[in-house]
Amino acid sequence: MKKTATLLSLILMFSVLTGCSGKNAEQSTGDSKTIETLSIQFVPSRNPDDIVTQTEPLKEILTKKLADEGYTVQNIDISVGTNYEATGEALSAGSVDIGFIPGGTYVLYDDAAEVILTATRDGLSVDSDEPIEWNKNKPTTLDENNQVTFYRALILAGPSEKGQELSAKINNGEKLTWDDLNSAKWSVMSSSSPAGYIYPTLWLQDNYEKSITDLTTTVQSDSYGSAMARLASGQVDVLVGFADVRNDYAENWQSDWNRASTIWDETNVIGVTDKIYNDTISVSKNSKIMTDEFKEALIKAFIEIGNTEEGKEIISIYSHTGYEKADSKNYDSEREAQELLKSLKSN
Template identity: 60%
Template sequence: MSKKLALLFSIFALIAILAACGNSDSSDEANTSSEESGNTKIDELSIGFVPSRDPEEITTATEPLKQLLTEEMAKLGYDIGNVDITVGTNYEAVGESLSAGSLDVGLIPGGTYVLYDDGAEVILTATRAGLSIDADDPKEWNENKPTEASDEQATSYRGLFIAGPSETGQALADKVNNGEALTWEDLNSASWAVSSSSSPAGYIYPALWLDENYDKTITDLDSVVQADSYSSAFARLAAGQTDVLVTYADARRDNADAWKAEFGREASIWDETNVIGVTPGIYNDTISVSKNSDIMDEDLKAALQEAFINIAKTDEGKEVISIYSHEGYQKAESSDYDNERKAQELVRELN
């Protein structure tokens, strides 16, 4: 009996040793490829998206990013065990998580980045198709009408002050096209259509432009109406109910057909409207990283920059980032968003 017990103990011991070896092999398997490739191993990379669309829609659309980013980062020296993608309950939640270091990467608007730049660092700016004109001088926009789409990618877009076919609108346009500077009295003689106070192109950046050029703002104008959409703002302009509207740079392209078909004008929108002011560039969305993430350093930032740029060049990558209307990415610096800082400061003063 003792021999049998000894034999059983020997068998159990052998099984235990083999199991231990098996567990060891399993736990070391993830590290093997990293050791062989010389890559740095990261257990998890967390990415947060703002809820600018339905959260479930964003989650579904960005699921392929996990594999795309894992594969691309492996080429750049990082083996990532898991890419965790979440959608914040609101924009501020993503900014706060970046600041706290509980998120490593965030796809956030420029305004959100500026609010949380004490704990977040911008590394990339999203690009979209640019326009054939990108000038500070409104006369250049008028001399090169119509504005067309460009093959070049742009990291920002302009806000424009559009004068319409009314007598006052035409008088302002004539002055600009003759190379004369508009006075505050000129601007204040017009009736204006603006958007809500949270709209970058329809309110915030035009207010910044007025402040920088005339030490005035939208609330100082005598005649201002708030349109509920850019379409209704153009309808007012076409009807002569307002003389000037503020909008994004390619809005006339979006309303060219409606100018005649819906708003009842006989001539084209390009013949009847002119630019009388141009805002500074309004920078696009960002990819930002946490300054307080445990894993973030200069090498990882550089790899993430390269990875997202490369992913955006692939068909599958373009499909993923199209959820935010992004077409590509370019490297960014904090100073790119200085105008956003000025704009937010102005908005705080107005409120």
């Protein structure tokens, strides 16, 4: 009897221990991985204050989505780079974990940045190589039923006397000469901006065998907001930017910059670039928290965010409507553009 009781006790103890260890293993497997701070930086293609305000809700929604993937994120830090290169440098240094950057900036820093997502956006009511077609069919509207992974850059002439002179020539069916363009004051973005520098340079090269560096007067703007303000005031005659930039600043044109007429009345397209592959969400290869597993969690989280109404409102600051998994090869055209720019600068 004693032996039997002892044996039963041992079996009972083993069962209890096994049950406890099984429960502990389950808890350990389900334990969330903790990230102290996740840093996200945006490029200043819109007014930095507007970007910070509109993306503030991203902290809560991204925290929840990552929690679903098993990650506890204690703090999300959102900032805006002083220019495109500043965000590229921050990704390279690992001081920023995630960057919302254009394809051109990604390519410039792809030794230390990895693209994980490509943005989708609404197509536009006009998509023509001919400037006059954009001017005949104003205003340009967004088409929610046409989701695209590309955009174009436009060369826009403003309300200044020189800007109107260039517009009149285009709308009369005339071709602008290099002297026409070189006599104008141009607003450009930093040299890694696809729409604000790279593709307009390629357009000048294709049409005039010139580049932005050949222009007599250029002003580098830190954001499209400041660039559009200069165009409205007549400080510059020509602006280069993404094709729906006027949609973003149509209200500011009259309310903030005191123009009597609308942005559509006072600006015209004088040049259209080739298609540009969409913006990216890229991550730092030098970030201490950026494991393969975490990258997959981020990909899933941002795709899901882009599919919600709240998420769409947040990312609309960049005219993004959602995200799809990226392939670095899709940005080979950007790499070719960068190589051409390097060769132009070295000549």
